[in-house]
Amino acid sequence: MRGRGPRSRRHHHGHWSVHARVERFTEPALLLLLRERPAHGYDLVERLPELTGDQRVEMGNLYRLLRALEEEGLVESEWDASTPGPAKRRYAITPAGTHLLEHWAEALRRSQERTSEFLKRYEERG
């Protein structure tokens, strides 16, 4: 239970850091960015904080996630060597990905309601 990672929240002077992130939120965030326009991984890493907050997403995990999404048919990709510098793998969303994003949006709305009820109940008896 101890060590680094999400549960390691103890800070100086008895303060705690709590982040309250939605599980696997990177997935709908990627799908939303890719629905707006195709992009490659490095580009997505730079634009993800617009949706996730200022938290940086781990590059390695992001590339793995993109390949997993492609295996499941939610995105598709091809190499793009047209620009100078290292070759990029350009990802685009598929119809299945758009469909899943829709389900994510519904799930996030339900999550909003649950959290609202939690906060209401929290504030009722402060």
Added chain:
Amino acid sequence: MRGRGPRSRRHHHGHWSVHARVERFTEPALLLLLRERPAHGYDLVERLPELTGDQRVEMGNLYRLLRALEEEGLVESEWDASTPGPAKRRYAITPAGTHLLEHWAEALRRSQERTSEFLKRYEERG
């Protein structure tokens, strides 16, 4: 990436199940229930769905979580053998737990804002 668990979402006929739960949400839910009144584990398991939705929380993990919270000084407990049936361990929230719950509430409000921005952006270009 395959197998059972949170990422195993493929259902019949191309449908997917997405849940959008807040990470470690059981922790603030427990703290809120315990702020309202002391309780024992089995009782908490029955009342947690009021906050988490209809999803059932795993008993084993709940007892482990309660002991972890106690180790961190967020709750305290004592055995209660006054009632018939098996002895219960009665948990109560500590001042540190109340303080952490406050941070959770702030974090959840920030999470609400991020999710609202996500949904707004999602609906802008539907």
Added chain:
DNA sequence: CTCATATATGTGTCTTTTACAGGTAACGAC
């Protein structure tokens, strides 16, 4: 040329959290 930096994609591995599958024990109803 060499070195540092930025771009771009990856692998390896550990921890945390959650899921799942059990086990032990007290008590009441039958």
Added chain:
DNA sequence: GTCGTTACCTGTAAAAGACACATATATGAG
């Protein structure tokens, strides 16, 4: 006795995330 309910607990594996490291192309400073 044994069945169901209450109540607590352990073991273990998978998923997601955190962190460290590896590889390669290009550009600019010196």
